[in-house]
Amino acid sequence: MSAQGDYLLWTRGELDEIRRQQGQDNAMGRSLAALEARVAASMARGIVIPGQGEAGSFEHNTHKENARVIEGAALWGRLSDNAQALAHAEELLAGYAACYRDMPYQVARNTNPPGRLFHQILNEHIWLLHASLGLALLKPSLSEARYQSLLDGLFQPMLEMFTETYRHDFDRIHNHGLWAVAAVGICAMVIESPEHLAISIDGLDGSGETGGFLAQIALLFSPQGYYVEGPYYHRFAIHPLCLFAEAIERHHPERRVLTHADGRIEKSLHVLLSTAYPDGRFPALNDASRSMDLDDEGARCAMSLLAARYEAPRELLALARQQQGCWIHANGLALLNAVQGVDTQVEATTQLFRDGPDGQSGGHAHLKRGQGLAAQHVVLTAGQHGMGHGHFDELGLSFFSRGKEVLKEYGFARWVNVETKFGGRYLKENEGYAKQSVAHNLVVVDMQSQHAANHALADERHGEISLLTGCAAGTRARCDNAHDGVAMQREVLLVESRHTETPILLDVFTLTSEQPHVYDYTFHHGGHVVRWWGSEFTALDALEVMGDRHGYQHLWKQGQCRPATGHSMTWLEGDSFHSWHQITQAPAEAFQLRVGANDPDHNLRPDAKVMTRLTATSQTFYSLFESHGHFDEALEQCGGARPQVIHFRVLPSADGLTILELTFATGRLLVVLAEPARQGESLTLEAGERPLRIEQDVTLIDLPDKARVSHNA
Amino acid sequence: MSAQGDYLLWTRGELDEIRRQQGQDNAMGRSLAALEARVAASMARGIVIPGQGEAGSFEHNTHKENARVIEGAALWGRLSDNAQALAHAEELLAGYAACYRDMPYQVARNTNPPGRLFHQILNEHIWLLHASLGLALLKPSLSEARYQSLLDGLFQPMLEMFTETYRHDFDRIHNHGLWAVAAVGICAMVIESPEHLAISIDGLDGSGETGGFLAQIALLFSPQGYYVEGPYYHRFAIHPLCLFAEAIERHHPERRVLTHADGRIEKSLHVLLSTAYPDGRFPALNDASRSMDLDDEGARCAMSLLAARYEAPRELLALARQQQGCWIHANGLALLNAVQGVDTQVEATTQLFRDGPDGQSGGHAHLKRGQGLAAQHVVLTAGQHGMGHGHFDELGLSFFSRGKEVLKEYGFARWVNVETKFGGRYLKENEGYAKQSVAHNLVVVDMQSQHAANHALADERHGEISLLTGCAAGTRARCDNAHDGVAMQREVLLVESRHTETPILLDVFTLTSEQPHVYDYTFHHGGHVVRWWGSEFTALDALEVMGDRHGYQHLWKQGQCRPATGHSMTWLEGDSFHSWHQITQAPAEAFQLRVGANDPDHNLRPDAKVMTRLTATSQTFYSLFESHGHFDEALEQCGGARPQVIHFRVLPSADGLTILELTFATGRLLVVLAEPARQGESLTLEAGERPLRIEQDVTLIDLPDKARVSHNA
Numbered sequence A, B: 001m002s003a004q005g006d007y008l009l010w011t012r013g014e015l016d017e018i019r020r021q022q023g024q025d026n027a028m029g030r031s032l033a034a035l036e037a038r039v040a041a042s043m044a045r046g047i048v049i050p051g052q053g054e055a056g057s058f059e060h061n062t063h064k065e066n067a068r069v070i071e072g073a074a075l076w077g078r079l080s081d082n083a084q085a086l087a088h089a090e091e092l093l094a095g096y097a098a099c100y101r102d103m104p105y106q107v108a109r110n111t112n113p114p115g116r117l118f119h120q121i122l123n124e125h126i127w128l129l130h131a132s133l134g135l136a137l138l139k140p141s142l143s144e145a146r147y148q149s150l151l152d153g154l155f156q157p158m159l160e161m162f163t164e165t166y167r168h169d170f171d172r173i174h175n176h177g178l179w180a181v182a183a184v185g186i187c188a189m190v191i192e193s194p195e196h197l198a199i200s201i202d203g204l205d206g207s208g209e210t211g212g213f214l215a216q217i218a219l220l221f222s223p224q225g226y227y228v229e230g231p232y233y234h235r236f237a238i239h240p241l242c243l244f245a246e247a248i249e250r251h252h253p254e255r256r257v258l259t260h261a262d263g264r265i266e267k268s269l270h271v272l273l274s275t276a277y278p279d280g281r282f283p284a285l286n287d288a289s290r291s292m293d294l295d296d297e298g299a300r301c302a303m304s305l306l307a308a309r310y311e312a313p314r315e316l317l318a319l320a321r322q323q324q325g326c327w328i329h330a331n332g333l334a335l336l337n338a339v340q341g342v343d344t345q346v347e348a349t350t351q352l353f354r355d356g357p358d359g360q361s362g363g364h365a366h367l368k369r370g371q372g373l374a375a376q377h378v379v380l381t382a383g384q385h386g387m388g389h390g391h392f393d394e395l396g397l398s399f400f401s402r403g404k405e406v407l408k409e410y411g412f413a414r415w416v417n418v419e420t421k422f423g424g425r426y427l428k429e430n431e432g433y434a435k436q437s438v439a440h441n442l443v444v445v446d447m448q449s450q451h452a453a454n455h456a457l458a459d460e461r462h463g464e465i466s467l468l469t470g471c472a473a474g475t476r477a478r479c480d481n482a483h484d485g486v487a488m489q490r491e492v493l494l495v496e497s498r499h500t501e502t503p504i505l506l507d508v509f510t511l512t513s514e515q516p517h518v519y520d521y522t523f524h525h526g527g528h529v530v531r532w533w534g535s536e537f538t539a540l541d542a543l544e545v546m547g548d549r550h551g552y553q554h555l556w557k558q559g560q561c562r563p564a565t566g567h568s569m570t571w572l573e574g575d576s577f578h579s580w581h582q583i584t585q586a587p588a589e590a591f592q593l594r595v596g597a598n599d600p601d602h603n604l605r606p607d608a609k610v611m612t613r614l615t616a617t618s619q620t621f622y623s624l625f626e627s628h629g630h631f632d633e634a635l636e637q638c639g640g641a642r643p644q645v646i647h648f649r650v651l652p653s654a655d656g657l658t659i660l661e662l663t664f665a666t667g668r669l670l671v672v673l674a675e676p677a678r679q680g681e682s683l684t685l686e687a688g689e690r691p692l693r694i695e696q697d698v699t700l701i702d703l704p705d706k707a708r709v710s711h712n713a
Helices: A012-019 A027-045 A058-080 A083-102 A121-141 A144-165 A175-191 A194-202 A212-220 A231-251 A257-274 A297-309 A314-322 A330-339 A428-434 A455-459 B012-019 B027-045 B058-080 B083-102 B121-141 B144-165 B175-191 B194-202 B212-220 B231-251 B257-275 B297-309 B314-322 B330-339 B428-434 B455-459
Strands: A351-354 A363-369 A376-382 A397-401 A404-407 A442-445 A464-467 A474-483 A486-495 A504-512 A517-525 A528-533 A537-545 A555-573 A576-595 A608-616 A619-628 A630-632 A637-639 A647-651 A657-664 A667-674 A682-686 A698-703 A708-712 B351-354 B363-369 B376-382 B397-401 B404-407 B442-445 B464-467 B474-483 B486-495 B504-512 B517-525 B528-533 B537-545 B555-573 B576-595 B608-616 B619-628 B630-632 B637-639 B647-651 B657-664 B667-674 B682-686 B698-703 B708-712
Touching: A012 A058, A012 A330, A027 A058, A027 A083, A027 A330, A058 A083, A058 A121, A058 B637, A083 A121, A083 A144, A121 A144, A121 A175, A121 A231, A144 A175, A144 A194, A175 A194, A175 A212, A175 A231, A194 A212, A212 A231, A212 A257, A231 A257, A231 A297, A257 A297, A257 A314, A257 A351, A297 A314, A297 A330, A314 A330, A351 A464, A363 A464, A363 A474, A363 A486, A376 A464, A376 A474, A376 A486, A397 A504, A397 A619, A404 A517, A404 A619, A442 A486, A442 A504, A486 A667, A504 A517, A504 A657, A517 A576, A517 A619, A528 A576, A555 A608, A576 A630, A576 A647, A608 A619, A619 A647, A619 A657, A637 B058, B012 B058, B012 B330, B027 B058, B027 B083, B027 B330, B058 B083, B058 B121, B083 B121, B083 B144, B121 B144, B121 B175, B121 B231, B144 B175, B144 B194, B175 B194, B175 B212, B175 B231, B194 B212, B212 B231, B212 B257, B231 B257, B231 B297, B257 B297, B257 B314, B257 B351, B257 B363, B297 B314, B297 B330, B314 B330, B351 B464, B363 B464, B363 B474, B363 B486, B376 B464, B376 B474, B376 B486, B397 B504, B397 B619, B404 B517, B404 B619, B442 B486, B442 B504, B486 B667, B504 B517, B504 B657, B517 B576, B517 B619, B528 B576, B555 B608, B576 B630, B576 B647, B608 B619, B619 B647, B619 B657
Parallel strands: none
Antiparallel strands: A351 A363, A363 A376, A376 A397, A397 A404, A442 A517, A464 A474, A474 A486, A486 A504, A504 A619, A517 A608, A528 A555, A537 A555, A537 B537, A555 A576, A576 A608, A576 A619, A630 A637, A647 A657, A657 A667, A667 A698, A682 A708, B351 B363, B363 B376, B376 B397, B397 B404, B442 B517, B464 B474, B474 B486, B486 B504, B504 B619, B517 B608, B528 B555, B537 B555, B555 B576, B576 B608, B576 B619, B630 B637, B647 B657, B657 B667, B667 B698, B682 B708
């Protein structure tokens, strides 16, 4: 490791290759330019090592940035043979080494124990990881005395804090735990401390099964690679995973970490990158920002590691074009090469990610159709609860179409690192609204959240989900344990036909119960409501709050439509129209809602929502969402402002069978959904055709105009 | 004109030069590619000539597109020597010639008389203009019989309708009138009808002073070139102006149209282009879309004509970079050449555009600071009322900073060409809200609109405005006639100092009256409220409407702060924070408002507003707006979330003198505003300095920390 020309993650030869990308208009070229600018800015500021502050404060930001600069200036120094940059990194380290031992512990702000630089130890782990990578790059040219003083003043006390002071936390299987073992392990490799390396890989008990990197890999992800907290925290956990895995593979290939636990790392990279929408953003499942995307550092490392160390599928390489920059590393170069010549117009493929330690705790369907930015992407969630960051959103739906999220996730109530928003921490409205069932696109039962909004209870349960046969993008999910005495099923599919340019989303949500309940079907939409069709909309003279708990206390009722068994509404978002049509058996009231009631601290976004409400024992909500037309406001061009579906009808049929009729100007389409028990039966189309045998979950029938249909059980 | 190789606006030699730009990544190359695609798409559809329909309908859109394609296919045919494209244009013309005479008149939808293709004659003028340009390109290769049939079936009846049937409208000085004379004049040049050309240039009475193009040029714009309806209609009026002016200059240079009326055309081009924000959008003054920009066809022609026929200033050429395409014309090539090598980092310059036929009816100040997209742009309006499209917004303010409009214009209540929004026409909320005073950034008196919301009354009046000395971007405006017994004055300036990265907007709004009035200072902001500072904010339990008329009926009150003489609030929009601080002498209540009450048809956008209210005889609202910090949500980086102005204070001083003290972490800044009567007096800074003589409207004094200030009259 300490051999001249080997800097833990980089060799001199690799740095030579990376250097050749300087000035190029590609991801590596842009990342190198950004690195140069960052280092230059820090050198211009000089060495600034402040005291302690709040998240988002000058002190907090400066400590964070200094760690990046320690690694970055050392890397830039080696890349460009720049002695001043190397000296700058060294001086920063020396500055911290001079004061770190004497710093008091920070104030704890949440359940996370405090470090010295930051109010949560997690930030200090991240700090150590970057500083250690910087040390690896500097080490060959440091004097023995300087090296020793850095160890004594900074790296040893940090290791001591992480592995002794907070020993009880070190083995915790958690995304924070992954940062802890990666930081300690990488530091240990640089300063050559075999004991620390051993516990960071195999855990405190040395078994590799209850703590340490190997256990984290095996236990943190489902066998298929899914991360229980969802993509936002997945991309955060994958960052140290990529760095530590690469370091171990380079220096201890005998540990075979890249194939550990049935290739869990590769699967995890696949899942993370596959969850991204066509525009590179991650769906904001559970606690998550709505703008986190593939340009996150963790996601950049993930894409690079996948391209360099595994076989990256064309579909994911096409998605890599959404990344503006890349990991400044040999793996980043490998990605650059892999991406070259890849056709970006790759058909997206539907995937089901199974959840839980044995892959038996439900899962998450990602339905996809189309290519590139024009692709559609639906997420239906029926897996495990996301622990402390989980939302009560079993059978929750999100939908990306025509370049935007159409059925929107609300995400978290938090402005990360914005000091003036409660120090950048989670806001109380995160519990009050964002996590609650009503903040998601699903049916709320009795105005209450699933699992009584109890994390511990929800953690014990999960839904079930499978993909549908007969359709490239369809799924059926069930959850019988979210509400006492109510079984929920949701079937969702993207229907492609000659009648529409963009596939249509069908959504059949069935609730089964012996007792009457209030069912609220709800979704968040964007843009501007154009018009409610049919049912007359009444705007309210004064806005009232929808309820007093489970998120309803944060919803304004703006207007309503009288109870009816059919509702339909069109909205305009950006350059596209979207229409929703819904049929119920019992009449449902429809409400137009806006988030933001009871929000004295301005912690909620004023997002728009629609809700339909009815009271029944069992009931099915048949919904259809279509993207249509176009509007260019600047050029004042518009077309296709009216829905393409002229008529949406549910035909009578036996239990377990759903027959939907969609009428367009261009003809009629039947969509037949059959549960397994009904497969093998026949449908008669009364237009002279012979009976149709149902062989799969989904059957599409393009009908001549006058044909009539009946079901013969 | 009919000479082989001369197609009215294009010569064969010019087309050869334009052709060389094909495939280039520049504005001309992109416009050529767009033209090719448009023509190809139309040829693929074939000849479709539908009946009559609503605005935004298939019929309406197809007629509009056909006129573009007649010109476009003919142009593309000549450019690429493509006989099929020429034939396509010819067939379209022939198709219209076959049916036009027999078409009934459309249904009139507003005060505009109906045409045959469209429900307002304006659209038919536009149609004729494009079709005539197409005919000019086709003419040399048309058979005599075909040419005659086009004239008899289409062009003659159109001319007849415009100049005989609607003769009483032909001379109207109005943007519609400009389209009428340009369409008739260009058609007349192509079909060689000297009588029609004569009336289109000199008007029906032949004097050139009451109607026709020359009168339109002289009367529609102020001597400085300002167009009374504002930029949105200006860019619309300038389109036929550019086309007809170019045609006359080419074929009747003896008319000297380009220098007519003291070079009115050149001045008008200057004003239009100078009103655009740094991002190329036009401020939405009066009835206007919020997204109309320099890529509008009229604005493209304007920029090209300016570059080709006049001396275009560097500042405007730099702005031309915001145009994705250009006029496919020799003037477009001239622009392309002019733009090359122009430094885009040009310092923007403040301008005052005088309004009214003699330039004596007030005006509009455009204060600018900075370069390129980072420039700031303030508009303060104190000119004429914009006729039927005017808003009651004397002393209204808009502010662009850090790439966005920070103090926002609401614009019009209309979705142009969206059939499902009232056929794309003006919505009743345009009168109900958008035009009313409270929909603008100003002080509303007694909850009423200026001039009692009476267009006829407002048209007779105007404000007064001048630029301030001592500041590169400052203005003072007055209006004494908007409300009985209340004189209004507003002083606005952008203050650059060592204390802030981005200049600060200062806004001193004074109302003078002998009777008590309710004064509502109000502004529209975007983004998300971060926090009210100092005054405690109370969110309301139920939202109530603010009033019952003059736009107040469309405002929800969301929350309020108790009466105080100081209010301060920070919001986050995109990647930047903005803070507002206000001081009043009398305590003012502060309200947080949202647009959208009493809106059963969803015709209003739910924009955010702030209002401070007090009752007084005379009163000054001292406001300060600062742009600060940065937030990158995707990267979760944030800094500078707190205002940079720690303290904002008004120091005691005599009438006509305003001394504002701004305290930053880096020191104090005094801003002294002196009306002319006070200039020549002295200020004493009690820190050992000698008295400061006030010599200009604005004096900035950077103060040592402890200095005290007093005014010795």
